[in-house]
Amino acid sequence: MNPSTPDPQRPGRLLAGRYELRVPVASGGMAQVWAATDHILTRQVAIKILHPHLASDQTFVSRFRREAVAAARLGHPSIVSIYDTISEPGVEAIVMELIEGTTLRKLLDEQGVLPPASVVTIGTQVAAALHAAHRGGVVHRDVKPANVLMCSDQRVMVTDFGIAKAGEHTDLTREGTLLGTAKYLSPEQVEGAPVDARSDVYSLGVMLYECLTGRPPFDGDSDAAIALARLQRTPVSPGRIRPGVPRDLDVAIMRALARSADARWQTAADFGAALSAIDLNRADDTLVLLEDDLAAEIEEQGEPSFVESERAWMVPTLAVLLIAAGLGVMGVLFARTDAGQNLFDGVKEAVGVEPGSTESAGVVEPVLTGDEPAPESPTVASAVPFDPFDTGGNSTDEHADRAGDAIDSDPETAWTTQIYTSPEFGGLKDGLGLIVELAEPSTFSGITIESPSVGWSASIHAINGELPTDVSAWGPVLAQDTGLHDQIQFSLETPTTATAVLIWITHLGQSLDEQPDGYRVSISDVSLS
Numbered sequence: 001m002n003p004s005t006p007d008p009q010r011p012g013r014l015l016a017g018r019y020e021l022r023v024p025v026a027s028g029g030m031a032q033v034w035a036a037t038d039h040i041l042t043r044q045v046a047i048k049i050l051h052p053h054l055a056s057d058q059t060f061v062s063r064f065r066r067e068a069v070a071a072a073r074l075g076h077p078s079i080v081s082i083y084d085t086i087s088e089p090g091v092e093a094i095v096m097e098l099i100e101g102t103t104l105r106k107l108l109d110e111q112g113v114l115p116p117a118s119v120v121t122i123g124t125q126v127a128a129a130l131h132a133a134h135r136g137g138v139v140h141r142d143v144k145p146a147n148v149l150m151c152s153d154q155r156v157m158v159t160d161f162g163i164a165k166a167g168e169h170t171d172l173t174r175e176g177t178l179l180g181t182a183k184y185l186s187p188e189q190v191e192g193a194p195v196d197a198r199s200d201v202y203s204l205g206v207m208l209y210e211c212l213t214g215r216p217p218f219d220g221d222s223d224a225a226i227a228l229a230r231l232q233r234t235p236v237s238p239g240r241i242r243p244g245v246p247r248d249l250d251v252a253i254m255r256a257l258a259r260s261a262d263a264r265w266q267t268a269a270d271f272g273a274a275l276s277a278i279d280l281n282r283a284d285d286t287l288v289l290l291e292d293d294l295a296a297e298i299e300e301q302g303e304p305s306f307v308e309s310e311r312a313w314m315v316p317t318l319a320v321l322l323i324a325a326g327l328g329v330m331g332v333l334f335a336r337t338d339a340g341q342n343l344f345d346g347v348k349e350a351v352g353v354e355p356g357s358t359e360s361a362g363v364v365e366p367v368l369t370g371d372e373p374a375p376e377s378p379t380v381a382s383a384v385p386f387d388p389f390d391t392g393g394n395s396t397d398e399h400a401d402r403a404g405d406a407i408d409s410d411p412e413t414a415w416t417t418q419i420y421t422s423p424e425f426g427g428l429k430d431g432l433g434l435i436v437e438l439a440e441p442s443t444f445s446g447i448t449i450e451s452p453s454v455g456w457s458a459s460i461h462a463i464n465g466e467l468p469t470d471v472s473a474w475g476p477v478l479a480q481d482t483g484l485h486d487q488i489q490f491s492l493e494t495p496t497t498a499t500a501v502l503i504w505i506t507h508l509g510q511s512l513d514e515q516p517d518g519y520r521v522s523i524s525d526v527s528l529s
Helices: 058-072 104-111 116-135 163-167 197-213 223-229 247-256 268-276 292-301 311-335 338-350 400-406
Strands: 019-027 031-038 043-050 082-088 091-097 101-103 148-151 156-158 380-386 432-463 479-507 525-528
Touching (some): 019 043, 031 091, 058 082, 058 091, 101 104, 104 148, 104 197, 116 156, 116 268, 197 247, 197 268, 247 268, 247 400, 380 400
Antiparallel strands (some): 019 031, 031 043, 082 091, 101 148, 432 479
């Protein structure tokens, strides 16, 4: 900065002849925010002052002012009001409503996760603010916890509407960050494609996911890796990470996180309506909330296993099995005593077996084999449709938002293909599939599929590495069958180690009862062994 230009970021500095800077309250990649006093209207305001390198970029400044004016036209109880703009030597700034409270970012940093009821409240109010902005022609483009304010009067407010658009063609990567925090960017933002209201819906979904689980849906070694991950994978649903998340909330957020914009909630109002309709008191719609310390322990260990997610019915069963096992061990120990051995020898003599012999005539002696834990089944992390014949490459018509229903261990929910006019996919393609990704490279020898559909055909393939985009790259057929229905067991001739498994559907089977000329396949559960 030129030495003759006064430093604008100084307490007591008077801007535009009326705004006196008091204390800095926040700082980001584009600007620093100060609390200030408006001496003309005698009120407290917030002033967002652009960093010097941006204030000297006239192209950026022009866009910044234009977007600030557009945002100033928005009026909604959950949108921070913009009062004025400032342009003077060395200073480009906007004057905003000063909110007493904290940011959602700070709240998450302090608490880690929020109760589902709080997540619903926050999501509903933010969605309402976004919808009001979208109706006014403004897309936020940078929805994240740092831009959500938690007011002291319990209101939730959103700030920085449209401001991110000003930097779309500006080099804001000098500190290794992408425009819009990488964790919250929509797939179309990552690809540099045009964005609309559905991009904000995606970012809101990411934010609510983090509120529920304490972590964003994607992580990586760099901002670029985090951003690109959402182009390749469907995240694990919040309910599989944190027991206690209501199913309707889990489904609403996963739909917002669909990679294809067409598969998401089409408006923020739709998303908000789904959130507000969630009944948080339905006993059959949620698992028992864990205590904070136990929830934190599970979060450190990763997503819950099948046993953890189904503990409600498994605990009594396991108790019976443990009692039986205990009795069995007692029997073994008794057999190794002199009295026990004499008893067994007497039984052998009665059935015609020489005492002391290791043979048994229908009598099986228990044998201690030591601590030999049974091998664990591979852990399924996520699922995503696979349609290499979709020219868009996003499986937009194959219900990507419902893929998680195929791995949630709930037989009442299912992923389904699109409806076709013939069992051969209406002549549009040779097949389509469902990719089941594993939490880590695992060896399996069988796969079990639950399906209400009748008469369909499929083959099983696997890959240990990056997901191929061509079905031929998935390698040889490991197993295949036709006429599939109900519980389907595929057994592999040789155990296979993989990071992902492809269920490749080659025939859609019988037509739908409710639609005789319609064909599709539904998969309600997938497990590996």
